[in-house]
Amino acid sequence: MWLKEESVTAPKILAVDFDGVICDTAHETLKSTWQVYREIWGANGDEPPPEAAAAFHRMRPTLEIGWEAPVLLRAILEGVPEATLLREFQTTWRSRIVEGNHLDPADLAVRFDAARDAWIQRDLPGWLASQHFYPGVAARLRILLGGNVRVFVITTKEGRFAHMLLKANGVTLPTVQVWGKERARPKADLLRVLHQEYAVDYDDIWFVEDRMPTLRAVEGQADLEAAGLFLATWGYNTPAERDEAGADRRITPLTLEQFCGDFSGWTRSGPD
Helix, strand or coil: CCCCCCCCCCCCCCCCCEEEEECCCCHHHHHHHHHHHHHHCCCCCCCCCCHHHHHHHHHHHCCCCCHHHHHHHHHCCCCHHHHHHHHHHHHHHHHHHHHCCCCCCCHHHHHHHHHHHHHHCHHHHHHHHHEECCCCCCHHHHHCCCCCCEEECCCCCCCCHHHHHHCCCCCCCCHHEEEHHHHHHHCHHHHHHHHHHCCCHHHHHEEEEHHHHHHHHHHHHHHCCCCCEEECCCCCHHHHHHHHHHHHHHHEEHHHHHHCHHHHHCCCCCCC
């Protein structure tokens, strides 16, 4: 089993989430969300009400994939308490809003991507400027691409959107190393694919993710127990989730400074 107190020089494969790890996409996500929301519910205005926008940003850790964003915004505008959404959006409110409004997740996904495509076609510079890489991340990725560690971006957004942003920030990651939602598989399965296709032992695969539920899902797979798991504490997660990671035997809370530094600084003493 990979334990966070172990000292490992470096991984052979570094699998990295995109939103909330490499790039802060919160503003772009909300703007695209509002376009879809207006199509479905007929709201007026170029932006959601300020209080709803602020709540959406606070609730961002509840989202797993893009199509859920308009559903979350609907729940917020219907007055569901924030504390309730933090606890129950994935387990209760997502399906309640979808079923109550006769929505189709596949249609929501198409609408969400179409809103992004329309924005890109209308104003590519504006779309790129609406999201930014976290400080130091692009430089760190460029260093890694010049070394022996193979980097893969594993994201639930369309891979082409992530690739456009990587390219715009000077990170020339090959397209085959950017795996988006088109792979249509859980991230745990994608780690298995990396293990199989590249003949790399699991203890040489490190996975950086900002969603604690995703890391928990990987942690629960017995065959993946040797993989290194890291919670990006600068991303879309809550203080409680960061504390949870700090108390976990396998999941290591990782700061942005650590991520941008040498791998030797990624591990630390585990809990007593």
